[in-house]
Amino acid sequence: MRTSDFDYHLPPERIAQTPAEPRDASRMLALRRSPGADAGAGDGLAPGDIEHRHFRNLPDYLQPGDLMVFNRSRVIPARLHGVETRTGAAVEILLVRRKEPGIWQALGRPGRRLRVDTQVIVNPAAVNPVVNPAAATGGMILVHPDAVHVSIIGAGENGLRVVRISDEAALGEIGELPLPPYIRETPADPERYQTVYADAPGSVAAPTAGLHFTDEMLESIRKMGVDTASVTLHVGLDTFRPVHGEDIAGHKIHTEWYELPDDTAAAINRARRENRRIIAVGTTTVRTLEQAAQNAHRNSTTNIQPTAGDADLFILPGHQFRLVDAMLTNFHLPRSTLLMLVSAFAGRARILAAYQEAIAKEYRFYSFGDAMLII
Numbered sequence: 218m219r220t221s222d223f224d225y226h227l228p229p230e231r232i233a234q235t236p237a238e239p240r241d242a243s244r245m246l247a248l249r250r251s252p253g254a255d256a257g258a259g260d261g262l263a264p265g266d267i268e269h270r271h272f273r274n275l276p277d278y279l280q281p282g283d284l285m286v287f288n289r290s291r292v293i294p295a296r297l298h299g300v301e302t303r304t305g306a307a308v309e310i311l312l313v314r315r316k317e318p319g320i321w322q323a324l325g326r327p328g329r330r331l332r333v334d335t336q337v338i339v340n341p342a343a344v345n346p347v348v349n350p351a352a353a354t355g356g357m358i359l360v361h362p363d364a365v366h367v368s369i370i371g372a373g374e375n376g377l378r379v380v381r382i383s384d385e386a387a388l389g390e391i392g393e394l395p396l397p398p399y400i401r402e403t404p405a406d407p408e409r410y411q412t413v414y415a416d417a418p419g420s421v422a423a424p425t426a427g428l429h430f431t432d433e434m435l436e437s438i439r440k441m442g443v444d445t446a447s448v449t450l451h452v453g454l455d456t457f458r459p460v461h462g463e464d465i466a467g468h469k470i471h472t473e474w475y476e477l478p479d480d481t482a483a484a485i486n487r488a489r490r491e492n493r494r495i496i497a498v499g500t501t502t503v504r505t506l507e508q509a510a511q512n513a514h515r516n517s518t519t520n521i522q523p524t525a526g527d528a529d530l531f532i533l534p535g536h537q538f539r540l541v542d543a544m545l546t547n548f549h550l551p552r553s554t555l556l557m558l559v560s561a562f563a564g565r566a567r568i569l570a571a572y573q574e575a576i577a578k579e580y581r582f583y584s585f586g587d588a589m590l591i592i
Contacts, residue, residue, distance in 0.1 A: 247269075323377070486520055
């Protein structure tokens with residue numbers, strides 16, 4: 218497989234800039250899963266394989282006994298604007314993963330200013346710092362003693378930095394929502410970039426398949442007999458990293474922290490014993506469930522254990538899905554690991570054909586875009 222096998226052209230006007238209102242008013246393309254997709258089947262579409270609906274029609278595709286699994290991760294205010302303390306130059310830091318209290322992996326720009334031992338002031342009061350007369354010759358910028366500092370304490374591959382934040386509790390006041398670069402304006406209500414059930418802070422991008430759900434929708438599907446459970450996977454660096462080069466095998470997927478709790482493990486095992494469907498809401502949930510299934514397979518068991526750790530599973534066509542029977546997702550960027558994941562689930566040619574149909578029907582793409590149900 219080559220990276221270009223997962224490429225397609227998307228007209229810029231198809232990139233959604235604002236979320237649908239209300240949440241469940243977004244459109245939904247329902248795609249029948251390709252038989253043998255686990256083995257990389259590449260068949261295209263046949264009549265009846267696609268239905269064009271709205272998200273509010275989701276219950277039409279569910280049945281009592283289904284187990285629907287959600288990612289409860291919440292987006293943190295991970296984008297920090299500040300000034301470098303020796304020169305007063307403006308810099309931006311994007312936190313991508315918490316390693317321990319106060320210590321984060323981060324990206325920064327301009328990267329040349331963020332060398333190890335650099336200090337950055339990131340509290341709003343320091344936007345126009347007072348510079349002492351010696352600054353031009355290496356002097357320090359005068360700041361308020363309560364200023365929040367980010368210290369660059371290490372450097373890694375692909376432009377990553379390791380940073381220490383002097384007051385991590387202040388992130389809610391000094392940070393901004395890290396919207397994807399293709400979204401040009403922050404929504405009037407920042408909660409529209411959060412799912413209604415998000416309660417575990419840690420992601421630097423929203424698990425966007427869940428953005429379509431309303432509290433009323435969740436109550437409705439539970440009343441019809443659909444069981445629900447949750448996992449946590451904090452979305453990290455790969456959301457911002459395209460696959461470079463043609464050799465997919467050479468792409469290193471970054472780990473993301475996940476947790477599958479006791480009650481969810483019990484619900485999954487019970488559903489499998491009773492031959493009920495497991496429906497994953499979002500590729501992050503798919504990755505979590507399939508990571509847990511891979512762990513069980515390595516231990517020569519089919520019983521899913523509660524666990525927490527690093528997800529490092531790179532799902533490509535040929536992957537054998539052991540837990541996920543259906544998937545709710547959005548439309549993904551070309552040449553991305555997420556497009557490769559949904560291609561593994563439904564068949565590459567089938568997914569690309571469905572994307573072309575969605576473009577022709579003027580669906581809205583990416584984070585604030587419409588939904589795809591693969592069932």
